[in-house]
Amino acid sequence: MTIETADPRAARRTNFAGLGRWVVPAALILCAALWFAGTLWPGLVQYPDPAVIPFSNAVSGVMAWLKAHFTPVTRGIAAVIDMPLRFAFNLLSKGFKIGNGAEATVLPRLSWVGVTLVMGMLGWIYGGARLALLCGISFLALALFGLWEDAMLTLALIIICVPICVVTGLLLGILAYRMPVLNRWVIAPALDVMQTMPTFAYLIPMLLLFGASPVSALLATGLFATPPMVRATLLGLAKVPAEIGDFADMAGCTARQKLWRVMVPSAKTSLMMGVNQVIMLALNMVIISSMIGGGGLGYDVLLALRALKVGQAMEAGLAIVLIAIVLDRLSQAIARRNQTPAQRPGLGRHANLWIALALLAGTTLVGLGVPGFVKLPASATLTTAPYWKAGLDWVILNWFDGIEAGRVFLLLYFLNPLRSTFEALPWAGVLIALAALGWRLCLLVAVLVGFCASTGLWVPAMQTLYLCGASVVVACVLGIPIGLAAARSDRVEAWVLPIIDGLQTIPSFCFIIPVVMLFRVGDVTALMATVAFAIVPSIRYTNYGVRQVPTELIEAGRVSGCTPRQLFRHVQLPVALPEILLGINQTILLALSMIIICAMIGTRDLGQEIFKALAKADSGRGIVAGLVIAFIGITADRLMTAWVRSMQDKRGMR
DSSP: OOOOOOOHHHHHHHHHHHHHHHHHHHHHHHHHHHHHGGGTOGGGTSOOGGGOOOHHHHHHHHHHHHHHHHHHHHHHHHHHHHHHHHHHHIIIIIOEEESSGGGOEEEOOOOHHHHHHHHHHHHHHHHOHHHHHHHHHHHHHHHHTTOHHHHHHHHHHHHHHHHHHHHHHHHHHHHHHHOHHHIIIIIHHHHHHHHHSOHHHHHHHHHHHHOSSHHHHHHHHHHHHSHHHHHHHHHHHHHSOHHHHHHHHHTTOOHHHIIIIIIHHHTHHHHHHHHHHHHHHHHHHHHHHGGGTTOHHHHHHHHHHHTTOHHHHHHHHHHHHHHHHHHHHHHHHHHHOOSOOOOOTTSOTTHHHHHHHHHHHHHHHHHHHOGGGTSOOGGGOOOOHHHHHHHHHHHHHHHHHHHHHHHHHHIIIIIHHHHHHHHTOOHHHHHHHHHHHTGGGHHHHHHHHHHHHHTTOHHHHHHHHHHHHHHHHHHHHHHHHHHHHHHHOHHHHHHHHHHHHHHHHSOGGGGHHHHHHHHOSSHHHHHHHHHHHHHHHHHHHHHHHHHTSOHHHHHHHHHTTOOHHHHIIIIIHHHHHHHHHHHHHHHHHHHHHHHHHGGGGTOOSHHHHHHHHHHHTOHHHHHHHHHHHHHHHHHHHHHHHHHHHHHHHHTTOO
16 A cells, blocks of 8 residues: 655645735735725825935945946056057047157058958858848948948947957856856846846946047947856756766766867857857947947938938948848858868968958058058949938838828827826835735845835836836737747748847847937837837747747647647647737847937936936936836846746746
C-alpha cells in the first residue's frame, strides 16, 4: 500500500491563486471608493504639497558637489576620449591640419570614393552581391546629396562609441554571468533603469560634468546603447550547452581559457546580435545627442525642424536611415556568417584588409590631384528638398480639410476625454489598484508608484501615461491583426516583414518629421509618430507566436475535427497568447520612450519637464523626471511579465 502525501507548495500556490482572485476586485472597489471620497479627503486624490519629498534638490546638490570636486577628473576623461574621436572626425570628415596660419598644411580626409568602394566590398564579402549593392549605393547617395561631411561625422561618432559600448557590455555581461547574486540585485535593476530612462535624461548630467562637446554626446550615446550588449552577453553565455563547458574542463583549460577560448566564441551569435542592437540604439541617440555638441546629421535634422524646412529635414533624416540600414544589414550578415571570409590567394592571411587599405589610400592620393575625389562639386550634387516641400504643399492644398477634420475628431472625442480622465485619477487609488494587479510584486509596485507621487510629478506622470496608453491601444489594434494575417499567410508575411524591418531601423526622431508637417504640433502628432515607431513588436511577436505553436497541437486539433477557424481560435491563438503579450509589453516600452521625444513638438507631460530641465541645466529636475518615467516603464514591464508567466504556467509552457 502506498501513502500519497500532498505537496505543501502546490497547496500554497492554490491558496495564493484563490487569494489573488479576491484581492484585485477588492482593490478596484477600494480605488473607486477613494475616487468618490476625494471631496472629503482631497489628499487621497491629489498628493498633498507638504508631503512632497524634494528629491530634485537632493540630486541637484549631489551633481553640484560632483562638478565642484571632480571637474578635473571629468575633463581629463574627456581629453582622453577626445583624442580618438577627433582623429576619426579628421580622418572621415574634416582632414588633418598641420601647422598654423597661412603656412599650415592640410592633409585630405579619406576619399568618398574609397569609403564607398570599401563599404561595397564589405557587403560583398559577408552578404554577396545584393548586400554589396545596398552598401555601395547607400554611401554613394550620401555623397550625391551633399551630405557626406555630416554623415561621416555621425559615422565617426558611431565607430568610436560602439567598440566602447561592446567592450563595456561584454565585461559587465561576463561579471553578471559569473556572479548571479550581483546580477539579480545590482546589474539587472540598473539595466532596467537605463533602458527605460528617456534619452533626454542622459544629456543633463553629461552636459553638467563634461560640457557641451562631442565627448558629452559620445558618453550619453554610450550610456544609452550599452545595456543590450550586457543582456546579450549574459543570454549568450547562459545558452552555451553544458557539454561544451565539460569538454573544456576535460581538456584541462584554466578558467580564463575556458571563458575566452570556449564560452565566448560559442556565444558568438548572441554577441553579434548584441552588437547589432548597440549600433541601432547609438544611431537612435545621434539626433538627441546632437543637442549637446554631437553635430553631424542629427544637428542638421534639428536645425531643419526648428526652421520648418521639411525638405532638408527629410533628406538628413533619410541619410540617417540609410546609415542605419547599412550597418544593421552588415552586422546581421557578419553574425550569420560563422566561417572566416575567403581570402585571395597570394595576398596572405589579411588579404581583404590589405585590399581595403589600398583602396582607401589610392583614392585619397588621387584626390590630391582630382578635387572631386575628396568632395563632389556643388554642380554634381542632387537635392530632393524642393520635391518634398512641393509634395507636402500639394497634400495640404488637397487634403487639408480631411486631415484637419480627422485631427480635430481624435482630439475632441478621444484624446481630450482620455487626458481628463487620467489627470483626475487619485494617486492612492492607482497605487492600490496596481499593487493588487501585481499582488505578488506589490511591494515593488507600491514603492515605484509611490515615488512617482511623492516627487510632486503625479499629474505630468498621468499625462505621459494617458498618451502612452492611447498610442499602445492604437498600435495593438492595428498591429496584432497584421501579425495574425502574416502568421496565416506566407504571402502576407513576405510583404510585412521587410516593412517592419525598415521601420525598426529608422531612428525614432525621424518619425516626427513627416507627421509634424501634416498634423502640426500637439498630442495628435505625438500619437501618430508613436504608433508608427511602436507598432513593430506587436506585429513581430504576434506573427512569431502563432507560427511557433507546436505542430503536434495543430495535428491533434485537426484529428479532433476542428475547422481552420476553430483551430485558429481554440488552439493557435491561446497557445500564442504569451508571445502576443510580450509584444504588447515591448510596444509599451517603445511607446514610452517615443512619447518623451515628442515633448519637442508640444506635448505636456514628463518629457516637457526634462526638456525644460535641459534648457535650464537643472540636473535634479531632469533626472528625477527621468526616474519617474523609468519607474513607469519598469512597473508596466513587471506587471506584463508576471501576467505572461502566469499564463505560461497554466499551459505548462515553462
